[in-house]
Amino acid sequence: MAQVGRPGMTEAQKAEVWWRWRTGASLSDIGRAVDRFPASIFGLLRLHGGITPPARHRASHALTRAEREEISLGLAVGASLRQIARGLQRAPSTISREIARNTTSQGYRANQADEIAWDRARRPKRCRLALNGKLRALVANKLALDWSPEQITGWLKRTYRGDESLQVSHETIYRSLFIQTRGVLKKELQKHLRTQRVFRQSRHSNIRGLRRGHIIDGVSIAHRAPEVEARAVPGHWEGDLMAGRGNTHIATLVERHSRFTMLVKVTGKDTKTVVRALSTQVRKLPNQLRQLLTWDRGMELADHKAFTLATDTRVYFCDPRSPWQRGTNENTNRLLRQYFPRGTDLSAHSQTDLNRIAQKLNQRPRKTLEYATPAEQLQASVAPTG
Numbered sequence: 001m002a003q004v005g006r007p008g009m010t011e012a013q014k015a016e017v018w019w020r021w022r023t024g025a026s027l028s029d030i031g032r033a034v035d036r037f038p039a040s041i042f043g044l045l046r047l048h049g050g051i052t053p054p055a056r057h058r059a060s061h062a063l064t065r066a067e068r069e070e071i072s073l074g075l076a077v078g079a080s081l082r083q084i085a086r087g088l089q090r091a092p093s094t095i096s097r098e099i100a101r102n103t104t105s106q107g108y109r110a111n112q113a114d115e116i117a118w119d120r121a122r123r124p125k126r127c128r129l130a131l132n133g134k135l136r137a138l139v140a141n142k143l144a145l146d147w148s149p150e151q152i153t154g155w156l157k158r159t160y161r162g163d164e165s166l167q168v169s170h171e172t173i174y175r176s177l178f179i180q181t182r183g184v185l186k187k188e189l190q191k192h193l194r195t196q197r198v199f200r201q202s203r204h205s206n207i208r209g210l211r212r213g214h215i216i217d218g219v220s221i222a223h224r225a226p227e228v229e230a231r232a233v234p235g236h237w238e239g240d241l242m243a244g245r246g247n248t249h250i251a252t253l254v255e256r257h258s259r260f261t262m263l264v265k266v267t268g269k270d271t272k273t274v275v276r277a278l279s280t281q282v283r284k285l286p287n288q289l290r291q292l293l294t295w296d297r298g299m300e301l302a303d304h305k306a307f308t309l310a311t312d313t314r315v316y317f318c319d320p321r322s323p324w325q326r327g328t329n330e331n332t333n334r335l336l337r338q339y340f341p342r343g344t345d346l347s348a349h350s351q352t353d354l355n356r357i358a359q360k361l362n363q364r365p366r367k368t369l370e371y372a373t374p375a376e377q378l379q380a381s382v383a384p385t386g
Helices: 011-022 027-034 038-047 065-076 081-088 092-102 110-120 133-144 149-159 170-178 187-192 226-230 271-282 304-311 323-336 351-362 374-382
Strands: 236-244 248-255 261-265 292-295 314-317
Touching: 011 027, 011 038, 027 038, 065 081, 065 092, 065 110, 081 092, 092 110, 133 149, 133 170, 133 187, 149 170, 236 323, 248 271, 248 323, 261 271, 261 323, 261 351, 271 304, 292 323, 304 314, 323 351, 351 374
Parallel strands: 236 292, 292 314
Antiparallel strands: 236 248, 248 261
């Protein structure tokens, strides 16, 4: 029987998705691991509110597949329900209900009956908010006042001390908000959460919650040479990932001396994908323009040693939460929003498209360059003298 979120993905694949999600992998990384599009991964996560569904198991008193085989065999040879029940040491009423519930137009078939019963058992257990109208109303009213689930839980403990029926954990509130199949709290209440997320993303299940800047052997921006700050010498770049709709990205590189921009198509934000794409583009530059690259603390450049090895370009990392240390790149990204408004699906753009847009930006005069263009400025800086 078809279920929402199940077609096209096996139970083993879904288990892999949830394991990788809990370890902080991105949608692109997970999609590649199970050979599915990131949008499919997003759909599965959103269906369950970003919360790993509990592993399913048969109730100890439920009929097994082997018992259903015995029922099917007994019916085939004309045995009575009491005879079948006696052979299985079950109550006759149990056998009667089983046959009535799980017989199809083709008759009673053990495999079909077992699948029907397994699917029927998916009914979720009702949570405390679903069973207690007063508690549900209290929680909904406080959410509408922009209270966080943690604040609501604490307030309930203090206000209704001793009344266990009016206590609920903050995790239950989150689950009731993000798992809409529970039908407990209205989806509109999600907009009152500070994060504005579409599903639950704890710090343990989201790469954005991992410690930024924990990059092995990353060299701090404090160790850059003084001439980099002065912008006197070409070949010093700043880089970042620009995000779009559906977890799509492009890499942006800006040369500090000339403000010359390069745009790089990336198919994911994992470090191997990003490093491979950046290396391909940077290797097209003359050697004198491959001095160093300054990046933020994003884990997409965790494999910076491979980038340096492939391009002979040193990498320096900004301090945590210090975007102004890549000010040229930040300003350029704002200019690029003219071509890539927020909410744009960046995967729709080919490398040729990105090259064309970068060319437009590089041929626009800049006040900071006394109205020369970045392309002119870069050309002048690398032109032979004498």
